[in-house]
Amino acid sequence: MTRKIDSYDVIVVGGGPSGSQVAYKLAAMGYIVAVVEKKASLNGVVCCTGLVSRECVEKYSIPEGVIHRWVNGASLFPPTGKPIHVQRDSPQVAVLNRSAFNQIWAQRAQKASVEYHFGCYIKRITREKGKVTAEVNRHGEIITLQSRVIVIATGFGTQLLDNLGLGGAGDFAMGAQAEVETKNVNGSIYGVEVYFGKEVAPGFFAWMVPSAPGKALVGLLARRDNPFYLRKLLASLASEGKIISTDVKITYGGVSLKPLPHTRSDNLLVVGTAAGQVKPITGGGIYFGLICADIAANTLKTALETGNLSAHALAGYERAWHKKLNRELRSGYWARKAYEVLSDRQVTRVFGLLQSTGIIADLERNEDMSFDWHADVIARVMGQKFFTKTVGSIRDSFKREKPLGDAK
Numbered sequence: 270m271t272r273k274i275d276s277y278d279v280i281v282v283g284g285g286p287s288g289s290q291v292a293y294k295l296a297a298m299g300y301i302v303a304v305v306e307k308k309a310s311l312n313g314v315v316c317c318t319g320l321v322s323r324e325c326v327e328k329y330s331i332p333e334g335v336i337h338r339w340v341n342g343a344s345l346f347p348p349t350g351k352p353i354h355v356q357r358d359s360p361q362v363a364v365l366n367r368s369a370f371n372q373i374w375a376q377r378a379q380k381a382s383v384e385y386h387f388g389c390y391i392k393r394i395t396r397e398k399g400k401v402t403a404e405v406n407r408h409g410e411i412i413t414l415q416s417r418v419i420v421i422a423t424g425f426g427t428q429l430l431d432n433l434g435l436g437g438a439g440d441f442a443m444g445a446q447a448e449v450e451t452k453n454v455n456g457s458i459y460g461v462e463v464y465f466g467k468e469v470a471p472g473f474f475a476w477m478v479p480s481a482p483g484k485a486l487v488g489l490l491a492r493r494d495n496p497f498y499l500r501k502l503l504a505s506l507a508s509e510g511k512i513i514s515t516d517v518k519i520t521y522g523g524v525s526l527k528p529l530p531h532t533r534s535d536n537l538l539v540v541g542t543a544a545g546q547v548k549p550i551t552g553g554g555i556y557f558g559l560i561c562a563d564i565a566a567n568t569l570k571t572a573l574e575t576g577n578l579s580a581h582a583l584a585g586y587e588r589a590w591h592k593k594l595n596r597e598l599r600s601g602y603w604a605r606k607a608y609e610v611l612s613d614r615q616v617t618r619v620f621g622l623l624q625s626t627g628i629i630a631d632l633e634r635n636e637d638m639s640f641d642w643h644a645d646v647i648a649r650v651m652g653q654k655f656f657t658k659t660v661g662s663i664r665d666s667f668k669r670e671k672p673l674g675d676a677k
């Protein structure tokens with residue numbers, strides 16, 4: 270039964286993982302929370318591969334029921350030459366059924382009394398005298414919702430942030446993905462395949478990740494021409510006999526590669542991909558979004574209790590998430606920029622170095638080298654002479670860049 274309330278403690282814009290997580294946490298603390306989601310339901314296809322680490326699954330108790338499968342290795346295909354196989358003894362990465370995960374995360378929040386408004390698009394947000402007013406387009410009808418604070422968890426590419434003067438993603442990449450039928454249920458003997466090279470995915474990489482039985486997700490992130498490169502990859506996988514048909518529906522999405530300079534303002538926080546809390550190397554944003562959603566909920570708890578929801582009072586959110594992710598986001602972004610200037614020949618050489626210097630072997634053995642935390646591996650790769658010579662100028666200009674802003 271829907272409660273007859275149009276005024277809440279907290280309105281969350283966006284019912285993705287970050288939005289549902291922050292909503293759930295706040296409702297569990299006893300606050301009255303609404304999630305406003307523009308989609309009519311959460312059961313549609315999501316342009317996301319759904320790879321998350323075991324660390325993420327365990328920390329957030331993600332149920333097995335939304336996990337397509339676990340994988341314990343990947344085959345990395347450099348621009349030329351033989352693939353490199355990386356394999357751990359035990360599965361480290363789960364492939365989530367992204368649509369099911371979104372739904373179950375929303376259901377958990379609903380059980381904690383969060384009210385979901387589906388098919389509702391937030392057009393405008395105003396803040397006055399400590400109240401937030403959200404103008405919502407509900408199937409063509411304009412309704413107004415009010416709250417004490419609003420959390421923006423709208424994912425990639427929202428206009429709302431610009432309208433609120435918070436700016437947009439400082440850097441981003443576009444993705445394209447399709448679900449395909451595979452001949453070999455596991456996609457490959459190693460599970461996941463990752464393809465590199467300027468002719469495959471300029472600036473980034475492409476992948477084939479086994480998902481549901483007999484299916485795989487084929488996708489890429491790239492700086493340009495995603496549809497062209499994905500079609501080309503699909504054709505090549507079909508000609509190799511790895512996938513059955515290229516007549517598939519392609520979905521498109523984007524990932525932020527740099528965090529917003531400000532992720533809080535009076536009566537407002539920004540969380541998840543909307544805030545740029547995304548791993549710049551892989552474009553993975555689920556885990557970092559969940560971590561930051563928890564930090565946001567804890568900051569809001571104190572602020573709601575004291576009744577002080579000013580930007581100053583919410584600075585603890587920015588401080589805490591910068592402290593947790595700053596090193597990862599900065600070094601990951603540096604590595605990404607460095608990768609982009611390398612020629613295919615140099616990328617192939619880097620793969621050779623990863624093997625000859627024992628980094629790949631360590632990736633397989635060392636539990637500290639994780640799917641989520643890349644800064645230490647990057648530091649090791651950066652230490653190689655080859656890098657110092659080839660990408661030294663990028664590294665120096667990167668060092669000169671200011672760290673993520675200090676929350677005052």
Ligand SMILES: Cc1cc2nc3c(=O)[nH]c(=O)nc-3n(C[C@H](O)[C@H](O)[C@H](O)COP(=O)(O)OP(=O)(O)OC[C@H]3O[C@@H](n4cnc5c(N)ncnc54)[C@H](O)[C@@H]3O)c2cc1C
Pocket residue numbers: 282283284285286287288305306307308316317318319320321389390391392422423424425427429443444445446488489521522523524540541542543547552553554555556558
């Ligand atoms: C091709 C591709 C592959 C990816 N693969 C992975 C991966 O393997 N692992 C990983 O961790 N991450 C991956 N990501 C990134 C991941 O999908 C996102 O980081 C993650 O979904 C972010 O969650 P979120 O809750 O912040 O935003 P989202 O999941 O984008 O949710 C935002 C929600 O807000 C709603 N919304 C937007 N604007 C409004 C509005 N004005 N009013 C109301 N509702 C609104 C949207 O409909 C959406 O439901 C991938 C991304 C792409 C593009």
